[in-house]
Amino acid sequence: MSAAYEIKAALGAAHTVTVVGDGPRFSFTPSNPWVAVGWRRPDEMTLDAGTHLRKRGIEFVDEAAAEIRAAENRLVTVSGRSVAYDYLVITTGPRLAFDEVPGLGPSGHTQSVCTTPHAEQAWAAYQAFLKQPGPIVVGAAQGASCFGPAYEFAMILDADLRKRKLRDRVPMTFVTSEPYVGHMGLGGVGDSKGLMESELRKRHIRWITNARIKEVRLAEMRVEELDAQGKVAQEHVLPFAYSMVIPAFTGVDAVRGVEGLVNPRGFVLIDRHQRSPKFPNVFAAGVCVAIPPVEQTPVPTGAPKTGFMIESMVTAIAANLRDELAGRPPAAEATWNAVCLADMGDTGAAFVALPQIPPRNVTWTKIGKWVHVAKVAFEKYYLAKMRSGNTEPIYEKYILKALGIERLKAAGGGR
Numbered sequence: 001m002s003a004a005y006e007i008k009a010a011l012g013a014a015h016t017v018t019v020v021g022d023g024p025r026f027s028f029t030p031s032n033p034w035v036a037v038g039w040r041r042p043d044e045m046t047l048d049a050g051t052h053l054r055k056r057g058i059e060f061v062d063e064a065a066a067e068i069r070a071a072e073n074r075l076v077t078v079s080g081r082s083v084a085y086d087y088l089v090i091t092t093g094p095r096l097a098f099d100e101v102p103g104l105g106p107s108g109h110t111q112s113v114c115t116t117p118h119a120e121q122a123w124a125a126y127q128a129f130l131k132q133p134g135p136i137v138v139g140a141a142q143g144a145s146c147f148g149p150a151y152e153f154a155m156i157l158d159a160d161l162r163k164r165k166l167r168d169r170v171p172m173t174f175v176t177s178e179p180y181v182g183h184m185g186l187g188g189v190g191d192s193k194g195l196m197e198s199e200l201r202k203r204h205i206r207w208i209t210n211a212r213i214k215e216v217r218l219a220e221m222r223v224e225e226l227d228a229q230g231k232v233a234q235e236h237v238l239p240f241a242y243s244m245v246i247p248a249f250t251g252v253d254a255v256r257g258v259e260g261l262v263n264p265r266g267f268v269l270i271d272r273h274q275r276s277p278k279f280p281n282v283f284a285a286g287v288c289v290a291i292p293p294v295e296q297t298p299v300p301t302g303a304p305k306t307g308f309m310i311e312s313m314v315t316a317i318a319a320n321l322r323d324e325l326a327g328r329p330p331a332a333e334a335t336w337n338a339v340c341l342a343d344m345g346d347t348g349a350a351f352v353a354l355p356q357i358p359p360r361n362v363t364w365t366k367i368g369k370w371v372h373v374a375k376v377a378f379e380k381y382y383l384a385k386m387r388s389g390n391t392e393p394i395y396e397k398y399i400l401k402a403l404g405i406e407r408l409k410a411a412g413g414g415r
Contacts, residue, residue: 001026001049002311003091003285004058005389006318011325019053020075020083022064026052026386030307031379032113033153033343036122036244037160045379046116047386056389065092065254070261070279075254087324089317090268090284094249101141103216104245110216111244113149122244133166134241137221139175142212143248145302146287147176147184148342150246151196151349158203159345173238174200174207175223175245177299181207182365185301187294187358189338189351190365199344199367208236210298213245230298249302251288263290273330274317283320285313294357308339309356312407315392319408333409339400341375348372354405362404 001019008017031045050060063077074084096114098105106112111122138154140147154174161167178185181200182192200207210226210233220239227233250256251266260278262268267290269277274289276282287310291303312334320330338356342349348371354362385391392407400406 001053001386002391003089003314003317004053005056005391006314007089007321008056008058009389010318010322013057015325016059017057018059018061018083018085019049020061020063020065020077021049023049024062025049027116028379028383028386029114029116030149030375032116032119033149033156035116035119036111036113036153037126037156038123039156039160042116042120045383047383052387052389068254068258068261070258070282073281086281087321088279088282090255090282090288091286091314092252092255092288094287095252095266097143097248097250100143100248101213101216104141104213104247108216109218109243110221111242112247113153113244114146114246126242129242130164130166132241133161133169135171135173135239137173137175137238137240137243138245139173139208139211139213140177140246141248142177143300143302144177144246145185145249145304146246147178147301147304148306148340150174150176150244152342152344153244154205155199155203155344157345158205172203172205174205175211175213175221175238176207176209177211177297177301178209179228179297179299179301180209183297183301184351185294185304186338186353186356189353190363192349192351192365195349195365195367199349211236212299216243216245226298228298248300249287255288265290267291272333273320274313274334275320275330283317285317286310289313291357303357306338306340306356308405308407309334309336311391312336315407335406335409337405337407339405341371341378343372343375346372348375350374352405 004017004019025046026049028045031040034040053060065075066078067076074082103109106121112118140150182196212224214222223236224232225234251262256266268284268288269290270284274283287305294303316332316334319332323330336355338353340351347369350366350371352364
């Protein structure tokens with residue numbers, strides 16, 4: 001929706017912008033951990049996508065894309081409908097690769113907060129768990145690139161159980177493919193290692209890093225802990241009464257079959273202008289784009305694509321489409337700056353990495369109750385932006401600029 005709004009604003013009424021979307025509702029994904037513990041209802045953090053897009057003159061096709069026929073400049077939806085395009089912007093998000101670990105995921109034995117329907121299912125399972133509390137295992141599987149929600153959910157569960165006076169009955173273990181706590185797939189952000197370890201200790205949450213989940217069975221997770229050389233140092237059998245694990249991601253099926261568009265994992269290959277090197281009229285932004293890991297780790301980890309980083313990609317695409325249609329070569333490059341608010345139930349952690357991929361000009365992590373309040377406020381603010389169609393109000397732009405946080409690189413500058 002951000003991409004559609006910005007492109008429409010940049011190009012004007014003379015050009016048709018169409019969104020092909022899987023499902024009728026926009027969901028504020030960062031709120032999913034709250035849904036999973038009953039702190040939010042889905043209707044409080046979703047909105048009808050078609051209604052708000054059409055108010056801005058943007059067409060909406062409520063069907064998932066099944067196939068991209070890049071050589072023909074069209075895509076085909078799941079019903080067989082053909083949608084032609086002059087330019088295509090791919091913002092599909094990921095395919096959730098639960099199938100890469102036996103027993104993982106909502107169809108197996110663990111919960112997920114990756115989508116709002118998954119979070120609703122996790123809430124139903126949590127309500128059953130509250131009647132018979134027991135051990136909890138939360139974490140991120142090998143190949144995962146989205147670690148923030150795993151940390152958030154572990155600490156939100158801790159806070160919720162303390163409120164319910166049940167925490168003393170629930171041993172908790174955090175299992176992650178990261179080489180150390182607070183790595184985040186980014187090689188750490190500021191003192192994230194020390195700060196996140198401290199938070200887990202305060203909450204009596206045990207952790208296992210360099211973890212490779214071998215199998216999940218009913219009420220039991222089998223985990224290998226690797227050493228720095230990638231060899232198995234220890235094996236763990238973790239009993240659980242409730243578990244939530246973030247899976248690895250791949251590209252969605254609609255893009256995976258297009259030769260030259262994606263890498264072996266199905267992520268869209270892009271140049272510095274967010275454009276496909278093979279198909280110049282195809283752009284991509286968000287979790288679906290191919291970004292190499294920040295560093296090699298004993299257990300594979302991916303680099304996350306965070307919210308503000310994705311917004312900078314979207315802004316670059318809108319500017320480059322405007323230039324292309326005006327007969328100018330695309331020049332805009334996204335900064336890929338990261339500004340993240342991670343909720344911890346009654347406190348939170350703020351991460352700033354400028355840019356997200358190291359080496360960085362600015363990097364820091366702060367923890368405090370103000371972050372929890374800020375994330376609640378940001379949820380309301382972002383939903384308001386999606387209703388209004390104004391994705392970068394002027395006051396937001398200048399406040400962030402004053403902090404040195406911008407969406408686009410200055411001409412001739414470094415990322």
